[in-house]
Amino acid sequence: MKKILVTEDNELNLKLFVDILKYQNYDVDVATDGVIAYEKIKKNSYDLIILDIQLPKMDGFSMLKKLQEENFALPPVIIASACVMDVDKIRAKQFNVSAYITKPIDINLFIKTVKQTII
Amino acid sequence: MHSVLIRSLNLIDRYINETEAKDSDFYESCLLLLSSLFDEVSVAIYFLEDCEYCLKTALKNSKQVQGYELSNCEIAEFLKTEKKYKILKTKKDKFLNNNTLITKLAIRDSVFGFLIVSINDDFNNETVQSLVTLSNVISYKIKDYELSEVFKLQLKAMQDAVLDKQKAYEIIKKQHKKLQEIDKTKNLFLANISHDLRTPLNAIIGFSQALDSKIFGELNEKQAEYIKDIQISGLHLLGMINEILDISKLEAHVMKYTPTELSAKQVIQEAINVLEPLYTNKDINVKFNCEFDGLIKADYQKFQQILFNLLSNAIKFTHKNGKIVITSASDKKNYILKIQDNGIGIEKKNHSKIFKKFVHLDNVYTKNSTGLGLTITKELVKLHNGKITLESELNKGTTFTLEFKNLIV
Numbered sequence: 001m002k003k004i005l006v007t008e009d010n011e012l013n014l015k016l017f018v019d020i021l022k023y024q025n026y027d028v029d030v031a032t033d034g035v036i037a038y039e040k041i042k043k044n045s046y047d048l049i050i051l052d053i054q055l056p057k058m059d060g061f062s063m064l065k066k067l068q069e070e071n072f073a074l075p076p077v078i079i080a081s082a083c084v085m086d087v088d089k090i091r092a093k094q095f096n097v098s099a100y101i102t103k104p105i106d107i108n109l110f111i112k113t114v115k116q117t118i119i
Numbered sequence: 120m121h122s123v124l125i126r127s128l129n130l131i132d133r134y135i136n137e138t139e140a141k142d143s144d145f146y147e148s149c150l151l152l153l154s155s156l157f158d159e160v161s162v163a164i165y166f167l168e169d170c171e172y173c174l175k176t177a178l179k180n181s182k183q184v185q186g187y188e189l190s191n192c193e194i195a196e197f198l199k200t201e202k203k204y205k206i207l208k209t210k211k212d213k214f215l216n217n218n219t220l221i222t223k224l225a226i227r228d229s230v231f232g233f234l235i236v237s238i239n240d241d242f243n244n245e246t247v248q249s250l251v252t253l254s255n256v257i258s259y260k261i262k263d264y265e266l267s268e269v270f271k272l273q274l275k276a277m278q279d280a281v282l283d284k285q286k287a288y289e290i291i292k293k294q295h296k297k298l299q300e301i302d303k304t305k306n307l308f309l310a311n312i313s314h315d316l317r318t319p320l321n322a323i324i325g326f327s328q329a330l331d332s333k334i335f336g337e338l339n340e341k342q343a344e345y346i347k348d349i350q351i352s353g354l355h356l357l358g359m360i361n362e363i364l365d366i367s368k369l370e371a372h373v374m375k376y377t378p379t380e381l382s383a384k385q386v387i388q389e390a391i392n393v394l395e396p397l398y399t400n401k402d403i404n405v406k407f408n409c410e411f412d413g414l415i416k417a418d419y420q421k422f423q424q425i426l427f428n429l430l431s432n433a434i435k436f437t438h439k440n441g442k443i444v445i446t447s448a449s450d451k452k453n454y455i456l457k458i459q460d461n462g463i464g465i466e467k468k469n470h471s472k473i474f475k476k477f478v479h480l481d482n483v484y485t486k487n488s489t490g491l492g493l494t495i496t497k498e499l500v501k502l503h504n505g506k507i508t509l510e511s512e513l514n515k516g517t518t519f520t521l522e523f524k525n526l527i528v
Binding site: 010012013015016019020023054082083084085086102103104105106107108 | 310313314315317318319320321322323324325326328329332334335353357364368373375
Protein backbone atom coordinates (compact mmCIF):
# COMPACT_ATOMS: atom_id res chain seq x y z
CA MET A 1 0.00 0.00 0.00
CA LYS A 2 1.39 3.39 -1.03
CA LYS A 3 2.06 5.75 1.83
CA ILE A 4 1.05 9.42 1.66
CA LEU A 5 1.79 12.23 4.13
CA VAL A 6 -0.85 14.97 4.24
CA THR A 7 0.27 18.26 5.81
CA GLU A 8 -2.68 20.46 6.62
CA ASP A 9 -3.45 22.66 9.60
CA ASN A 10 -7.17 23.04 8.96
CA GLU A 11 -8.99 20.22 10.71
CA LEU A 12 -11.82 19.84 8.21
CA ASN A 13 -9.61 20.07 5.17
CA LEU A 14 -7.34 17.46 6.72
CA LYS A 15 -10.33 15.20 7.26
CA LEU A 16 -11.44 15.69 3.64
CA PHE A 17 -8.02 14.77 2.25
CA VAL A 18 -7.58 11.82 4.58
CA ASP A 19 -11.06 10.40 3.93
CA ILE A 20 -10.71 10.68 0.16
CA LEU A 21 -7.23 9.20 0.09
CA LYS A 22 -8.10 6.37 2.49
CA TYR A 23 -11.08 5.55 0.35
CA GLN A 24 -8.70 5.29 -2.60
CA ASN A 25 -6.77 2.67 -0.61
CA TYR A 26 -3.75 4.69 0.39
CA ASP A 27 -1.96 4.50 3.71
CA VAL A 28 -2.34 8.06 5.03
CA ASP A 29 -0.23 9.81 7.65
CA VAL A 30 -0.85 13.40 8.80
CA ALA A 31 1.13 16.42 9.99
CA THR A 32 -0.58 19.57 11.26
CA ASP A 33 2.40 21.91 11.24
CA GLY A 34 5.64 22.40 9.34
CA VAL A 35 7.92 21.08 12.07
CA ILE A 36 5.98 17.84 12.55
CA ALA A 37 5.92 17.40 8.77
CA TYR A 38 9.69 17.96 8.55
CA GLU A 39 10.39 15.40 11.26
CA LYS A 40 8.01 12.82 9.82
CA ILE A 41 9.45 13.18 6.33
CA LYS A 42 12.98 12.65 7.67
CA LYS A 43 12.00 9.66 9.78
CA ASN A 44 9.60 7.81 7.51
CA SER A 45 9.58 6.95 3.88
CA TYR A 46 6.59 8.24 1.92
CA ASP A 47 5.55 7.73 -1.68
CA LEU A 48 3.91 11.14 -1.88
CA ILE A 49 3.54 14.33 0.14
CA ILE A 50 0.47 16.55 -0.03
CA LEU A 51 1.82 19.87 1.15
CA ASP A 52 0.09 23.03 2.30
CA ILE A 53 2.03 26.30 2.01
CA GLN A 54 0.71 28.25 4.97
CA LEU A 55 1.46 26.04 7.93
CA PRO A 56 2.13 26.86 11.59
CA LYS A 57 5.73 26.88 12.91
CA MET A 58 7.33 26.35 9.50
CA ASP A 59 5.68 27.10 6.17
CA GLY A 60 5.72 24.62 3.31
CA PHE A 61 8.34 26.45 1.24
CA SER A 62 10.71 26.86 4.20
CA MET A 63 10.40 23.16 4.90
CA LEU A 64 11.17 22.25 1.28
CA LYS A 65 14.14 24.62 1.33
CA LYS A 66 15.51 23.09 4.50
CA LEU A 67 15.23 19.57 3.15
CA GLN A 68 16.77 20.64 -0.14
CA GLU A 69 19.74 22.22 1.67
CA GLU A 70 20.23 18.96 3.54
CA ASN A 71 20.28 17.17 0.19
CA PHE A 72 17.39 15.04 1.36
CA ALA A 73 15.91 12.85 -1.37
CA LEU A 74 12.29 13.99 -1.36
CA PRO A 75 9.40 11.89 -2.63
CA PRO A 76 7.07 13.60 -5.14
CA VAL A 77 5.26 16.63 -3.71
CA ILE A 78 1.80 17.93 -4.62
CA ILE A 79 1.08 21.36 -3.25
CA ALA A 80 -2.55 21.90 -2.25
CA SER A 81 -2.85 25.52 -1.22
CA ALA A 82 -5.29 28.38 -0.99
CA CYS A 83 -2.48 30.68 -2.14
CA VAL A 84 -3.39 31.47 -5.73
CA MET A 85 -0.99 34.29 -6.51
CA ASP A 86 1.47 33.75 -9.32
CA VAL A 87 4.43 34.36 -7.03
CA ASP A 88 3.57 31.24 -5.05
CA LYS A 89 3.22 29.14 -8.17
CA ILE A 90 6.55 30.41 -9.46
CA ARG A 91 8.22 29.61 -6.16
CA ALA A 92 6.72 26.13 -6.21
CA LYS A 93 8.23 25.58 -9.65
CA GLN A 94 11.67 26.38 -8.25
CA PHE A 95 11.26 23.52 -5.80
CA ASN A 96 10.40 21.20 -8.63
CA VAL A 97 7.08 20.09 -7.15
CA SER A 98 5.00 17.64 -9.17
CA ALA A 99 1.75 19.62 -9.14
CA TYR A 100 0.15 22.73 -7.70
CA ILE A 101 -3.53 22.41 -6.87
CA THR A 102 -5.42 25.43 -5.63
CA LYS A 103 -8.07 25.28 -2.97
CA PRO A 104 -10.95 24.76 -3.13
CA ILE A 105 -9.87 21.56 -4.80
CA ASP A 106 -11.90 19.67 -7.33
CA ILE A 107 -11.79 16.22 -5.75
CA ASN A 108 -11.87 14.40 -9.07
CA LEU A 109 -8.89 16.41 -10.24
CA PHE A 110 -7.23 15.79 -6.90
CA ILE A 111 -7.65 12.01 -7.09
CA LYS A 112 -6.47 12.01 -10.71
CA THR A 113 -3.37 14.07 -9.86
CA VAL A 114 -2.49 11.82 -6.93
CA LYS A 115 -2.82 8.72 -9.10
CA GLN A 116 -0.63 10.24 -11.81
CA THR A 117 2.04 11.45 -9.42
CA ILE A 118 2.43 8.42 -7.19
CA ILE A 119 4.64 5.77 -8.73
CA MET B 120 24.33 126.75 -2.25
CA HIS B 121 25.55 124.44 -5.05
CA SER B 122 28.11 122.76 -2.86
CA VAL B 123 25.38 122.28 -0.30
CA LEU B 124 23.20 120.71 -2.94
CA ILE B 125 25.87 118.30 -4.12
CA ARG B 126 26.70 117.35 -0.56
CA SER B 127 23.05 116.77 0.15
CA LEU B 128 22.56 114.62 -2.93
CA ASN B 129 25.55 112.50 -2.01
CA LEU B 130 24.24 112.15 1.48
CA ILE B 131 20.81 111.17 0.32
CA ASP B 132 22.30 108.64 -2.04
CA ARG B 133 24.43 107.09 0.64
CA TYR B 134 21.70 107.19 3.17
CA ILE B 135 19.25 105.48 0.89
CA ASN B 136 21.76 102.77 0.04
CA GLU B 137 22.64 102.20 3.64
CA THR B 138 19.14 102.28 5.03
CA GLU B 139 17.41 100.30 2.33
CA ALA B 140 16.28 97.75 4.83
CA LYS B 141 14.51 100.20 7.07
CA ASP B 142 11.54 100.65 4.79
CA SER B 143 9.24 102.78 6.85
CA ASP B 144 11.96 105.24 7.72
CA PHE B 145 12.75 106.07 4.16
CA TYR B 146 10.75 109.22 3.65
CA GLU B 147 11.56 110.47 7.06
CA SER B 148 15.23 109.93 6.46
CA CYS B 149 15.05 111.84 3.22
CA LEU B 150 13.45 114.76 4.89
CA LEU B 151 15.67 114.63 7.91
CA LEU B 152 18.68 114.91 5.67
CA LEU B 153 17.21 117.73 3.73
CA SER B 154 16.47 119.66 6.84
CA SER B 155 20.00 119.17 8.04
CA LEU B 156 21.28 120.94 4.95
CA PHE B 157 19.68 124.23 5.79
CA ASP B 158 19.84 126.17 8.97
CA GLU B 159 16.47 126.71 10.51
CA VAL B 160 14.61 124.73 7.89
CA SER B 161 11.24 123.10 7.93
CA VAL B 162 10.53 120.48 5.36
CA ALA B 163 7.46 118.52 4.41
CA ILE B 164 6.61 116.13 1.65
CA TYR B 165 3.04 116.22 0.61
CA PHE B 166 1.74 113.45 -1.61
CA LEU B 167 -0.78 114.20 -4.21
CA GLU B 168 -3.24 111.52 -3.22
CA ASP B 169 -3.75 113.55 -0.05
CA CYS B 170 -4.05 116.84 -1.90
CA GLU B 171 -6.52 119.33 -0.57
CA TYR B 172 -7.69 122.70 -1.65
CA CYS B 173 -4.63 124.86 -0.99
CA LEU B 174 -2.27 122.60 -2.76
CA LYS B 175 -4.47 122.42 -5.78
CA THR B 176 -3.80 126.08 -6.16
CA ALA B 177 -0.14 125.45 -5.52
CA LEU B 178 -0.18 122.76 -8.14
CA LYS B 179 -1.70 125.16 -10.65
CA ASN B 180 0.99 127.72 -9.97
CA SER B 181 3.84 125.26 -9.79
CA LYS B 182 3.06 124.27 -13.33
CA GLN B 183 3.88 127.77 -14.41
CA VAL B 184 6.91 128.35 -12.26
CA GLN B 185 8.99 125.50 -11.05
CA GLY B 186 9.22 126.74 -7.52
CA TYR B 187 6.38 128.56 -5.86
CA GLU B 188 6.42 130.53 -2.69
CA LEU B 189 3.30 129.92 -0.67
CA SER B 190 1.40 132.83 0.74
CA ASN B 191 0.70 132.82 4.46
CA CYS B 192 -2.91 132.12 3.67
CA GLU B 193 -2.03 129.05 1.67
CA ILE B 194 0.35 127.84 4.33
CA ALA B 195 -2.33 128.21 6.95
CA GLU B 196 -4.70 126.21 4.73
CA PHE B 197 -2.41 123.30 4.29
CA LEU B 198 -1.34 123.24 7.91
CA LYS B 199 -4.93 122.42 8.68
CA THR B 200 -4.45 119.15 6.88
CA GLU B 201 -1.42 118.39 8.97
CA LYS B 202 -2.28 114.78 9.50
CA LYS B 203 -1.70 114.03 5.90
CA TYR B 204 1.88 115.27 5.83
CA LYS B 205 4.49 112.68 5.56
CA ILE B 206 6.53 114.65 8.04
CA LEU B 207 6.97 118.07 9.48
CA LYS B 208 10.39 118.79 10.74
CA THR B 209 9.66 121.74 12.91
CA LYS B 210 6.76 123.25 14.65
CA LYS B 211 3.86 124.54 12.59
CA ASP B 212 4.49 128.18 13.23
CA LYS B 213 7.91 127.94 11.61
CA PHE B 214 6.11 127.62 8.33
CA LEU B 215 4.14 130.72 9.06
CA ASN B 216 7.03 132.83 10.28
CA ASN B 217 9.50 131.75 7.64
CA ASN B 218 9.45 131.94 3.92
CA THR B 219 8.05 128.78 2.49
CA LEU B 220 8.74 127.38 -0.96
CA ILE B 221 6.87 124.61 -2.61
CA THR B 222 8.28 122.51 -5.44
CA LYS B 223 6.63 119.66 -7.22
CA LEU B 224 7.70 116.07 -7.02
CA ALA B 225 7.24 114.71 -10.48
CA ILE B 226 8.49 112.17 -12.97
CA ARG B 227 8.35 113.84 -16.36
CA ASP B 228 5.06 115.68 -16.25
CA SER B 229 3.23 113.51 -13.82
CA VAL B 230 3.12 115.17 -10.44
CA PHE B 231 2.75 112.90 -7.47
CA GLY B 232 3.56 115.24 -4.60
CA PHE B 233 5.22 118.36 -3.30
CA LEU B 234 8.29 119.25 -1.38
CA ILE B 235 7.70 122.10 0.99
CA VAL B 236 10.71 123.88 2.38
CA SER B 237 10.67 126.80 4.69
CA ILE B 238 13.72 128.84 5.70
CA ASN B 239 14.24 131.98 7.69
CA ASP B 240 16.04 133.61 4.80
CA ASP B 241 14.70 134.99 1.58
CA PHE B 242 14.59 132.70 -1.37
CA ASN B 243 16.86 133.93 -4.11
CA ASN B 244 16.97 132.57 -7.66
CA GLU B 245 19.86 130.30 -6.87
CA THR B 246 18.20 128.70 -3.84
CA VAL B 247 14.96 128.16 -5.77
CA GLN B 248 16.84 126.55 -8.68
CA SER B 249 18.75 124.32 -6.26
CA LEU B 250 15.60 123.23 -4.52
CA VAL B 251 13.90 122.54 -7.83
CA THR B 252 16.81 120.34 -8.86
CA LEU B 253 16.78 118.72 -5.46
CA SER B 254 13.07 117.96 -5.68
CA ASN B 255 13.64 116.40 -9.12
CA VAL B 256 16.27 114.14 -7.66
CA ILE B 257 14.13 113.32 -4.69
CA SER B 258 11.27 112.51 -7.07
CA TYR B 259 13.37 109.92 -8.81
CA LYS B 260 14.71 108.56 -5.56
CA ILE B 261 11.22 108.17 -4.19
CA LYS B 262 9.95 106.52 -7.35
CA ASP B 263 13.02 104.31 -7.50
CA TYR B 264 12.42 103.36 -3.96
CA GLU B 265 8.75 102.68 -4.53
CA LEU B 266 9.50 100.67 -7.64
CA SER B 267 12.12 98.67 -5.86
CA GLU B 268 9.54 98.03 -3.15
CA VAL B 269 7.13 96.79 -5.78
CA PHE B 270 9.82 94.60 -7.26
CA LYS B 271 10.73 93.32 -3.83
CA LEU B 272 7.11 92.46 -3.21
CA GLN B 273 6.84 90.78 -6.57
CA LEU B 274 10.07 88.91 -6.01
CA LYS B 275 8.86 87.81 -2.62
CA ALA B 276 5.55 86.73 -4.10
CA MET B 277 7.44 84.78 -6.73
CA GLN B 278 9.74 83.21 -4.17
CA ASP B 279 6.74 82.32 -2.05
CA ALA B 280 5.05 80.82 -5.06
CA VAL B 281 8.14 78.75 -5.82
CA LEU B 282 8.36 77.68 -2.20
CA ASP B 283 4.66 76.88 -2.18
CA LYS B 284 5.05 74.85 -5.32
CA GLN B 285 7.96 73.00 -3.81
CA LYS B 286 5.94 72.44 -0.66
CA ALA B 287 2.92 71.27 -2.64
CA TYR B 288 5.18 68.94 -4.61
CA GLU B 289 6.60 67.53 -1.38
CA ILE B 290 3.10 66.99 -0.02
CA ILE B 291 1.97 65.29 -3.20
CA LYS B 292 5.07 63.11 -3.18
CA LYS B 293 4.39 62.12 0.41
CA GLN B 294 0.75 61.44 -0.35
CA HIS B 295 1.70 59.44 -3.40
CA LYS B 296 4.04 57.30 -1.34
CA LYS B 297 1.36 56.81 1.26
CA LEU B 298 -1.17 55.86 -1.41
CA GLN B 299 1.26 53.34 -2.84
CA GLU B 300 1.70 51.85 0.61
CA ILE B 301 -2.06 51.73 1.10
CA ASP B 302 -2.41 50.09 -2.29
CA LYS B 303 0.21 47.52 -1.39
CA THR B 304 -1.54 46.84 1.91
CA LYS B 305 -4.85 46.55 0.09
CA ASN B 306 -3.47 44.01 -2.38
CA LEU B 307 -1.84 42.04 0.40
CA PHE B 308 -5.09 42.15 2.32
CA LEU B 309 -6.99 40.88 -0.71
CA ALA B 310 -4.49 38.08 -1.24
CA ASN B 311 -4.85 37.10 2.42
CA ILE B 312 -8.60 37.32 2.44
CA SER B 313 -8.72 35.26 -0.72
CA HIS B 314 -6.61 32.63 1.05
CA ASP B 315 -8.71 32.72 4.20
CA LEU B 316 -11.99 32.43 2.29
CA ARG B 317 -10.73 29.58 0.16
CA THR B 318 -9.75 27.46 3.12
CA PRO B 319 -13.30 26.85 4.44
CA LEU B 320 -14.61 26.73 0.88
CA ASN B 321 -12.29 23.81 0.28
CA ALA B 322 -14.17 21.82 2.91
CA ILE B 323 -17.60 22.99 1.74
CA ILE B 324 -17.05 22.22 -1.92
CA GLY B 325 -14.86 19.19 -1.24
CA PHE B 326 -17.25 17.37 1.10
CA SER B 327 -20.30 18.14 -1.03
CA GLN B 328 -18.45 16.97 -4.12
CA ALA B 329 -17.41 13.81 -2.31
CA LEU B 330 -21.03 13.11 -1.42
CA ASP B 331 -22.24 14.05 -4.89
CA SER B 332 -19.79 11.70 -6.59
CA LYS B 333 -21.22 8.96 -4.36
CA ILE B 334 -17.82 7.54 -3.54
CA PHE B 335 -19.05 7.02 0.00
CA GLY B 336 -22.40 5.61 -0.99
CA GLU B 337 -25.78 6.42 -2.53
CA LEU B 338 -27.90 9.45 -1.58
CA ASN B 339 -31.65 9.75 -1.69
CA GLU B 340 -33.23 12.21 -4.14
CA LYS B 341 -33.56 15.14 -1.73
CA GLN B 342 -30.03 14.65 -0.35
CA ALA B 343 -28.63 14.60 -3.89
CA GLU B 344 -30.54 17.79 -4.72
CA TYR B 345 -29.35 19.63 -1.63
CA ILE B 346 -25.77 18.57 -2.05
CA LYS B 347 -25.86 19.97 -5.60
CA ASP B 348 -27.26 23.24 -4.18
CA ILE B 349 -24.41 23.45 -1.68
CA GLN B 350 -21.90 22.88 -4.45
CA ILE B 351 -23.44 25.50 -6.72
CA SER B 352 -23.47 28.07 -3.93
CA GLY B 353 -19.88 27.22 -3.03
CA LEU B 354 -18.76 27.62 -6.62
CA HIS B 355 -20.69 30.86 -6.84
CA LEU B 356 -18.89 32.17 -3.80
CA LEU B 357 -15.61 31.06 -5.30
CA GLY B 358 -16.41 32.95 -8.50
CA MET B 359 -16.89 36.15 -6.53
CA ILE B 360 -13.66 35.64 -4.56
CA ASN B 361 -11.84 35.12 -7.86
CA GLU B 362 -13.31 38.30 -9.31
CA ILE B 363 -12.14 40.34 -6.34
CA LEU B 364 -8.70 38.81 -6.59
CA ASP B 365 -8.58 39.39 -10.36
CA ILE B 366 -9.43 43.05 -10.07
CA SER B 367 -6.76 43.55 -7.42
CA LYS B 368 -4.23 41.77 -9.63
CA LEU B 369 -5.23 43.87 -12.62
CA GLU B 370 -5.01 47.06 -10.62
CA ALA B 371 -1.63 46.12 -9.20
CA HIS B 372 -0.51 45.28 -12.76
CA VAL B 373 0.64 41.84 -11.69
CA MET B 374 -1.76 39.92 -13.90
CA LYS B 375 0.34 37.47 -15.85
CA TYR B 376 -0.20 37.40 -19.59
CA THR B 377 0.97 34.24 -21.33
CA PRO B 378 -0.14 34.19 -24.96
CA THR B 379 -0.14 30.98 -26.97
CA GLU B 380 -1.49 30.16 -30.39
CA LEU B 381 -5.12 29.08 -30.16
CA SER B 382 -7.90 28.16 -32.52
CA ALA B 383 -10.47 30.92 -32.00
CA LYS B 384 -13.23 28.58 -33.09
CA GLN B 385 -12.22 25.93 -30.57
CA VAL B 386 -11.97 28.31 -27.59
CA ILE B 387 -15.38 29.80 -28.33
CA GLN B 388 -16.98 26.39 -28.81
CA GLU B 389 -15.49 25.29 -25.46
CA ALA B 390 -17.02 28.27 -23.68
CA ILE B 391 -20.39 27.60 -25.30
CA ASN B 392 -20.22 23.95 -24.22
CA VAL B 393 -19.33 24.81 -20.61
CA LEU B 394 -22.27 27.21 -20.36
CA GLU B 395 -24.73 24.86 -22.02
CA PRO B 396 -26.55 23.91 -18.80
CA LEU B 397 -27.20 27.60 -18.12
CA TYR B 398 -28.75 28.51 -21.46
CA THR B 399 -30.61 25.26 -22.03
CA ASN B 400 -32.18 25.81 -18.63
CA LYS B 401 -33.72 29.05 -19.99
CA ASP B 402 -34.38 27.60 -23.45
CA ILE B 403 -32.14 30.22 -25.02
CA ASN B 404 -31.04 29.58 -28.57
CA VAL B 405 -27.28 30.11 -28.92
CA LYS B 406 -25.93 30.46 -32.44
CA PHE B 407 -22.23 30.49 -33.30
CA ASN B 408 -21.36 32.37 -36.49
CA CYS B 409 -17.81 31.29 -37.26
CA GLU B 410 -16.56 33.45 -40.12
CA PHE B 411 -12.93 33.28 -39.02
CA ASP B 412 -11.37 29.87 -38.71
CA GLY B 413 -7.74 30.69 -38.05
CA LEU B 414 -5.30 30.95 -35.17
CA ILE B 415 -5.09 33.77 -32.70
CA LYS B 416 -2.32 34.52 -30.23
CA ALA B 417 -3.98 34.96 -26.85
CA ASP B 418 -3.77 33.96 -23.20
CA TYR B 419 -5.98 30.87 -23.14
CA GLN B 420 -7.30 31.24 -19.61
CA LYS B 421 -7.92 34.96 -19.87
CA PHE B 422 -9.48 34.80 -23.29
CA GLN B 423 -11.79 32.11 -22.00
CA GLN B 424 -12.65 34.28 -19.02
CA ILE B 425 -13.64 37.10 -21.39
CA LEU B 426 -15.95 34.70 -23.21
CA PHE B 427 -17.38 33.27 -19.98
CA ASN B 428 -18.10 36.69 -18.57
CA LEU B 429 -19.80 38.07 -21.67
CA LEU B 430 -21.70 34.90 -22.45
CA SER B 431 -22.93 34.30 -18.92
CA ASN B 432 -24.02 37.95 -18.76
CA ALA B 433 -25.90 37.53 -22.02
CA ILE B 434 -27.60 34.41 -20.66
CA LYS B 435 -28.38 36.14 -17.37
CA PHE B 436 -30.02 39.14 -19.03
CA THR B 437 -31.90 37.32 -21.79
CA HIS B 438 -35.44 36.12 -21.25
CA LYS B 439 -36.61 32.56 -21.61
CA ASN B 440 -36.67 31.45 -25.27
CA GLY B 441 -34.37 34.34 -26.15
CA LYS B 442 -31.55 34.30 -28.67
CA ILE B 443 -27.78 34.83 -28.44
CA VAL B 444 -25.53 35.09 -31.49
CA ILE B 445 -21.76 34.85 -31.26
CA THR B 446 -19.82 36.05 -34.27
CA SER B 447 -16.13 35.42 -34.78
CA ALA B 448 -14.68 37.33 -37.73
CA SER B 449 -11.65 39.12 -39.10
CA ASP B 450 -11.41 42.56 -40.63
CA LYS B 451 -8.10 42.93 -42.43
CA LYS B 452 -5.60 42.40 -39.62
CA ASN B 453 -8.11 42.84 -36.81
CA TYR B 454 -9.93 40.06 -35.05
CA ILE B 455 -13.58 40.83 -34.27
CA LEU B 456 -15.77 39.07 -31.75
CA LYS B 457 -19.45 39.94 -31.33
CA ILE B 458 -21.82 38.70 -28.67
CA GLN B 459 -25.38 39.72 -29.40
CA ASP B 460 -28.50 39.04 -27.36
CA ASN B 461 -32.13 40.08 -27.54
CA GLY B 462 -32.43 40.48 -23.80
CA ILE B 463 -33.42 43.31 -21.48
CA GLY B 464 -30.92 45.79 -22.93
CA ILE B 465 -29.20 48.77 -21.33
CA GLU B 466 -30.38 52.37 -21.40
CA LYS B 467 -28.11 54.74 -23.31
CA LYS B 468 -27.35 56.82 -20.21
CA ASN B 469 -25.89 53.72 -18.55
CA HIS B 470 -23.63 52.66 -21.41
CA SER B 471 -20.57 54.38 -20.03
CA LYS B 472 -21.32 53.24 -16.48
CA ILE B 473 -21.37 49.51 -16.93
CA PHE B 474 -17.59 49.05 -17.21
CA LYS B 475 -17.01 50.85 -13.94
CA LYS B 476 -16.33 48.97 -10.73
CA PHE B 477 -19.16 47.88 -8.45
CA VAL B 478 -21.87 49.20 -10.74
CA HIS B 479 -25.27 47.60 -10.56
CA LEU B 480 -27.98 49.02 -12.78
CA ASP B 481 -31.33 49.56 -11.06
CA ASN B 482 -33.52 47.81 -13.59
CA VAL B 483 -31.73 44.49 -13.56
CA TYR B 484 -31.52 41.54 -11.29
CA THR B 485 -27.97 41.63 -9.99
CA LYS B 486 -28.16 39.71 -6.78
CA ASN B 487 -25.14 37.51 -6.18
CA SER B 488 -22.79 39.64 -8.23
CA THR B 489 -19.71 41.60 -7.28
CA GLY B 490 -20.26 44.25 -9.94
CA LEU B 491 -16.75 43.54 -11.17
CA GLY B 492 -17.39 41.21 -14.11
CA LEU B 493 -17.42 43.77 -16.90
CA THR B 494 -14.61 45.80 -15.34
CA ILE B 495 -12.44 42.70 -15.38
CA THR B 496 -13.58 41.81 -18.89
CA LYS B 497 -12.63 45.25 -20.16
CA GLU B 498 -9.19 45.02 -18.51
CA LEU B 499 -8.63 41.52 -19.91
CA VAL B 500 -9.57 42.75 -23.39
CA LYS B 501 -7.08 45.59 -22.92
CA LEU B 502 -4.45 43.05 -21.88
CA HIS B 503 -4.99 41.48 -25.32
CA ASN B 504 -4.53 44.86 -27.01
CA GLY B 505 -8.20 45.08 -27.80
CA LYS B 506 -11.16 47.30 -27.14
CA ILE B 507 -14.71 46.56 -26.15
CA THR B 508 -17.76 48.57 -27.16
CA LEU B 509 -21.47 48.05 -26.87
CA GLU B 510 -24.68 48.88 -28.68
CA SER B 511 -27.82 48.44 -26.69
CA GLU B 512 -31.40 49.51 -26.46
CA LEU B 513 -33.70 48.96 -23.53
CA ASN B 514 -35.91 45.89 -24.00
CA LYS B 515 -34.38 45.19 -27.42
CA GLY B 516 -31.05 43.63 -26.55
CA THR B 517 -27.33 44.23 -26.31
CA THR B 518 -24.37 43.65 -28.61
CA PHE B 519 -20.83 43.68 -27.25
CA THR B 520 -18.18 44.12 -29.93
CA LEU B 521 -14.57 43.25 -29.21
CA GLU B 522 -11.91 44.42 -31.62
CA PHE B 523 -8.36 43.11 -31.29
CA LYS B 524 -5.32 44.37 -33.11
CA ASN B 525 -2.47 41.99 -33.91
CA LEU B 526 -4.27 39.00 -32.42
CA ILE B 527 -4.45 37.03 -35.62
CA VAL B 528 -1.41 34.82 -36.20
